[in-house]
Amino acid sequence: MKRLLLILAFLASPVWAVQPDEVLDDPVLEQRARDLSTGLRCLVCRNESIDESNADLARDLRLLLRERLVAGDTDDEAIKFIVDRYGEYVLLRPTSSGANLVLWLAGPIMLLIAAGLGWNFVRKRSNAQQSTGGEALTDTEKERLEQILKD
C-alpha cells in the first residue's frame, strides 16, 4: 500500500510540467522543444512524457533538451544525445531498428493475413450453393425458429 502511495505520489503531485522559467525566448525553438519532449519518457514516472511530468528528473531533461537545441543541435542530434545518456527506454516512440521492426510490422502483417482470410471466406460464401439449407434442423426446430424470427 505504501508503495502504491509512493507511486501515485509521482503522478499526483500537482502536474506542472513545463515551468515558465524554462520556456525559451525563441518561439520556434520552444515549439520544437515541446514537440520533442512529448516523445521522451520521464524515467521515474509511470508512462508519462517529460512534457507532462513534474518530476525533477523530467525538468532536468527538459532543460537539457533545450540546452542542446539552443546549442544548434538538429532534432535527431538532440534526441540522440539524450538516448546515449539515458538509454532506449527514454523513447516513447520505439525505434524501428532490429527486433522493433516486428513491433512496427505486426499490425500491417496481421491486417494482410486477416484481409486474406476474410477475402477467402467471402469468396467461398459467394460461390457456395444454397444446398446445405435447412437440413440440419428438424421440423419442430424450424417451426420454432420461424416463430421466434417472426416476432
Add this chain to the structure above:
Amino acid sequence: MITELGHFTLILAFLVAIVQTVFPLIGAGYRWTGWMKFGETAAIAQFALVSFSFGALVWAFMTSDFSLRIVVENSHSLKPMLYKISGTWGNHEGSMLLWVLIVALFGAMAAFFGAGLPPTLKARVLSVQAAIGVAFYAFILFTSNPFDRLIVAPFDGQDLNPLLQDPGLAFHPPFLYLGYVGLSMAFSFAVAALIEGRIDAAWGRWVRPWTLAAWIFLTIGIALGSWWAYYELGWGGFWFWDPVENASFMPWLLAAALLHSAIVVEKREALKSWTILLAIIAFGFSLIGTFIVRSGLLTSVHAFANDPERGVFILFILVIFIGGALTLYAARAQAMEAKGVFGMVSRESALVLNNILLAVSCFVVFFGTMWPMVAEMAFDRKLSVGPPFFNAAFTPFMIALGIALPVGAMLPWKRGKIAKAAYSLRFAFVLAVALALLVWAMQTGRSALGPAGLFLGAWITFGAAVDLWSRTGRKGNLSRLFRLPGADWGKAVAHTGLGVTMFAIAGLTAWEVEDIRVAQPGKPFDVGQFTFTLEDVRRVEGPNYFSTMAEVLVEKDGRPVATLYPEKRDYPVARMPTTEAAIDYRFLRDVYVVIGDQQADGGWVMRTYIKPLANWIWGGCILMALGGFISLSDRRFRVAAGARKAPSGGVPAE
C-alpha cells in the same frame, strides 16, 4: 457481526457456485430436467448470498469499521459519505468482490430472463457462468479476503487516495466491471454452444443483447475514466495509451466486433465459428485486463495492489478458462458450418471488413502494450512503447473504419452494389467535403488534422442520417421513421456518436491553445480570444483537505464570461497534493485554468488552455451508449428473451 455474516455468505456463495457448476452440466448431459432446473435456483441463491456479502462490506465502509484491514487502508472517518461508499471498490479486495457480484448478477439475470432458452443450453450457460464465479470466489477467499480483521483496530484510517475521491471515478469502476464481466455472458454462451455442438440464428439473437449491454457499460466506463483524467490530472489530457487504459479499450474493440458479427449469425447464419472465437477472446481480454492491473507485470499509472502471487493466480484462471475454451473450440468448430450465401459486395462482407479492422486494431494495441515486456525478456532491450507509437499504428484503422462505415451500413444483405450505396450517399459526401473545406479555409496555416477529422465525423453522421432517411420509402413518409425498429435507430445514433467522438478528438488535438506563464495578481493577459485576470489567491479549508484557491476572471471582448476557481489541494492524511483545474464548460469550447506555485516575485504560475470541442468527445460516447440502449430496447430482443412459447422437449439431441 454483520462483517462476519458477510464473510460467511461469501463462503456460502462459493459453495453454491461449485454446486451450480456441476449439477446443471451433468443434468444437461443426461436430459434430467430436475438437475437442469436446479441451475436457475442456484444462480439466484448465489446472487442473493454474494449481494449480502457485498452489502456487508459497503456497510463496514459506511460505518468506518476500522477493525477491517481494507477499511483502515482505504477510508477515513472524515471522508464524505459518497467516497466512503465508493471506497468499497477503490481497492483490490473490494473491487474483486464487486467483480464476482456482477458475475453472479449476470448469471441470475440469465436464469431470470432466459425463459425462452432451450433448457439444455440454459443449464450449460449457467454452469459455465458459475465456473467463472468459482474461480474468482477462490481467488478472493484464498488470496485477497476483503473481510480480514485487524487484531488491534486503529482510531482512524489512512484515507483513500485523494485522486480517487471524485464523482467521476466513484462510478468508473462499477461501469467498467459491468462491461468486463458482461462479456463473461457471451463467453458462457459460446462455451455452452460448443458443448451443445450447435449454433443457429436464435443463438445469435440470445447472445447479442448481453454483448450489447457489456459494450454499453464499457463505453460509459471508459468515457467516465477519460473524463476524470481530463479534469483531474491537471493538463487536460484525456487518453494516454496507458497499459491499464489499453486493458479496458481492447475488450471494448472486441465487444464492438462481436456485436456486429453476432448480427451476421442472427440474420444470415454465417460467421458462426468466428463469432464463437471472438466471444472467447473478448472475455479473455477482460481477464488479461484484470491480470495487467493486478499483477504488477506492466508499469502503469493506475496499477493497484501489485502482488506477484495474485498475478499468478489470475494467470492460472486465464489459462484454464481461455485455454480450455479454445481447446473445446478446436475440437468442435467444424460442426459450425456456415449456411448463408452472400455476394462479394453485401452487408455481410461489410461486416466482415468491420470485424477485420476492429480485431486487427485490437491486436495492434495488444502487441504494443506487451512489447516492452517481450523485448526485455527476449532481446534484453529495455524500451518504451508510448502514445506516439499507438497514434501512428492505431489511428489508420479507425480512419479506414470511418471511411467504410457509411457505405457498409447502406449495403443490402446478400447482394449489393457499391455504386448504388455510394450514389445514395452523394449528398452526405458533398456536405462533409464542403464543411471540411470551409473549416480549412477559415483556419490559417495549421495542420490538416482538424478538417480531416471534421470530414470523417460529418461523413459518418450524415451517412447515418441518409441511412435512416432511406428507410422512409420513396415518398419520404416521415411517420415511417418513428415506426422503425429500435435496432435501426440505435444503429444510427451509435454510429453518429462514433463520428462525433472522432471529430472531437481531431479538433481538440488540432485547435487547442496553451499558455504557460507567471501571472501577476490584477494584471490581465490574453490567450486566444479571451482575457484572463488573476484576481485573488486565498487559503481554504475543506472537509479533509487544505486548499490554495485562486480566483480568475475570464473576459471576452470586455465582457465577463466566467469566474474560475482553480485549486491546489493538500490531503494531510494521505499526504498527497492534488490539482483541481477550474473549467468553464461550453458547447463549443472549454476554458481550462490550473494554478501552480507562487514565485519569488509574488506572481503565480498559471496554465491556461482553450480546448475546443472537448465536451464532444464524451458527448459522442454518450451517443454511442444511448444508441446501444435504444437498440437494446428493440422489441425483437425482448420477445426472443422472454418467449414462453418454447415447446418442452423441442430441442433435439445432437
